[in-house]
Amino acid sequence: MDRVKTRAGRRRALRALAALAAEAAIPLTYVAPARAVTAVTQGSPPPRARARMITDLIGTNGWAGSSADIEMWRAMGISWGRGSVGPGQPDRRGEIMRIDRTGSAFDGDLPSVLIRNERNGINSLLLLGYTPKWNASVPGDSNSAPVDVDAWTQYVEAVVRKYSAPPYNLRYFQIWNEAAGKLSGGLPQATFWHGPDFSRDEKRSKPYPRAMQDYVERIHIPAARIIRRYHAYVVYGGWPDQGGLDNFRQWLEYRSPASNQRMLDWVDYIDTHYLPVSDFESLYQQYVKNGPARGIWQTEIGNEYMKDPHYLPRYFFDLAVWALGRNWDDPDKYVSMIYHWDGYEPFRLTHRGPPARTYNVSGRSLIVLRQTAGGQLASFPKQVQGGPGVAVNTLLSGNDLVMQVRAPAGWQTVAIPGLASMRSGAARADFIDALSGDASAADDVAVSWDNDLMKVRFRVPDEVNGDSHDEQKGEGGKPGSHAPNHLAYLVVRGAAQRVA
Structure with a gap:
């Protein structure tokens, strides 16, 4: 499918997502390092035995805020939501740690959102990130590695321990967002992963030589060990579309000298952003068909692509056809999440009002897709x-x-x-x-x-x-x-x- 959004628009979308989890919290209390564990797949229940549905594939960024929103999600076939968790300790070490808020300004009550989702059959994905400024290796930059890695793991431990247990019962946690090094699209540093010599002026930024090693050793593997210890699944943080798939493979297969383990060994669901379905094939053949990954997700699609009114119905129909030919044996194996279901732009799924929320053309196209291809799917x-x-x-x-x-x-x-x-x-x-x-x-x-x-x-x-x-x-x-x-x-x- 053709890529219609501009680079400037892409940067605006990335900055908007940064606000979703900006300066996420770090809990204070020390927790012992996670013990070595066997892969979560060994102790997990068998896949749910039912036929595949188009709704299994469809998610969105953000949460439904009311029962009326839930009904609109159902009409559009949305079965997944994705959001932030915090605010933790945003200002200083020693604060009382909080992980009960969500939203761009942490002004939403996360527990009530997750319970509402659970009661209405909606799956929830929590995004774990970022570094509070007081702990940032690049001074004042919440998108840089933590100085104190224990603070990061304590945050992850607190979130996963709380929300993997009843009444929330979450099984999926995403580590960071779009961590990458130099992008094939031209940027010397990724939007959400900064190191020395980063500058907001792209012309002055220089590459981050340890980008991959620092992310794997200081962020991903420590967090993934905790997630699997609670018998939950690790969702990679979403490889940016401008990063290039060859670069993505290098990151997945990077072996940490400290642990002698690849990042891929600690990934259950490979995740990319804003790619066409055709780009999944090489990832499937290399990492999913015979393992070690369980599936392929995209936790961001859409955005300015949705200015093309054909984009969403084509994307999800293509994804369903592709998945049916790729051993779609678990309803959670292939999921894509729209950015964003709510807003004021005419290409979002809905217009939030006032006076009342209404569907935009992209939202109506999902309703038509669910109504037309809403039965049990087969090739x-x-x-x-x-x-x-x-x-x-x-x-x-x-x-x-x-x-x-x-x-x-x-x-x-x-x-x-x-x-x-x-x-x-x-x-x-x-x-x-x-x-x-x-x-x-x-x-x-x-x-x-x-x-x-x-x-x-x-x-x-x-x-x-x-x-x-x-x-x-x-x-x-x-x-x-x-x-x-x-x-x-x-x-x-x-x-x-x-x-x-």
């Missing part, structure tokens, strides 16, 4: 062929064959093998707008047969729901010569039970 074993200019992706949902199609205006066709057993009946197909959920008139969809090949002819409206921000780009990211496409679902009812 469609045949190759569907789109006519000229028609792109198609397919899966089975409940009893239906669901095809996500992108096509220009006018009459279009797809050809579907494997459904010859439906020739004897009256096969029915619906054409549904992927953004509004509106179904076309019956006269605008027709099913015919060419021997054993089902052909569905459908009329794409003249006013398509795509625009110049969608995938039609030319060289250098400039608008291409193609007409904008319409995004829709073509659904063959009852096809799942008739596939041969």
Whole structure:
């Protein structure tokens, strides 16, 4: 999928996330270092035995703040939230440590949020970070390594001990956010991991030579040992899209001289940010297919990409199709979290009001996706062929064959093998707008047969729901010569039970 956000917009998003957990707390009380433990996978329960659902994949940054918000999350299929925990000891050593607050200004009550999530079937991911300024190795910089590592581990211990236990029962904890060194995108230091010679003026910043070693030895492995000791799972802190996958592999496979262990040995879920689904394949083949990682997450997607109204429905449909072919044996194996579900920009999932919260087009597109592909998911074993200019992706949902199609205006066709057993009946197909959920008139969809090949002819409206921000780009990211496409679902009812 095309990357449409600007570098300046990306930096704004990163700074916004920094506020979510800025100057996170460090508890005072000393806790003995964690004992060596076996991998959490050895003592963990078997995966939940149920079919995969589209909602398993969908999460968001932030929390639902009310019962009305919860209902909107359910309508959009959101089953995960992600947020900060603090404020701890932000000002000085010796303060009473607090880990009961959340939000950009730590003005939200975290325990009540987590209990509400638990009661409503929403999973919660807590982000562990950062360094309080009084303990920062770069003076005054909360995105630098702690001087006193014990203070960091005490914070992690307090959070995981409290929230992994009843009534919260959290199983997933994320260590830091976007720690990296020099980025392939050009920055000498990562936005959330600073060392000597860092400057807010990018032109004056110099590389951080020990970035990888300091993160692995002072942040990641100490925190991961604690998380696994409480039989919980380690989510990597989210590799930034500008970091480059080759650099990410170097970090994952870095072996600490101090412990003779790789960071990868202490990662349960590999996590990236703002990447297309196609980039997951190499990570899956190398680290998930045969271990040691349990799955692949993206704890941030969306943001300015959502200016393209096709982005979210395409992303999650692509992710579902990809996951179904990659041993999706645990509902938590593949998760992506939208940044952000709430705001004032027109591309967020919802507009917070006043007077009342309403859905934006991106939020409505998730509702349509959940309603259209809301059944138990399975791969469609045949190759569907789109006519000229028609792109198609397919899966089975409940009893239906669901095809996500992108096509220009006018009459279009797809050809579907494997459904010859439906020739004897009256096969029915619906054409549904992927953004509004509106179904076309019956006269605008027709099913015919060419021997054993089902052909569905459908009329794409003249006013398509795509625009110049969608995938039609030319060289250098400039608008291409193609007409904008319409995004829709073509659904063959009852096809799942008739596939041969």
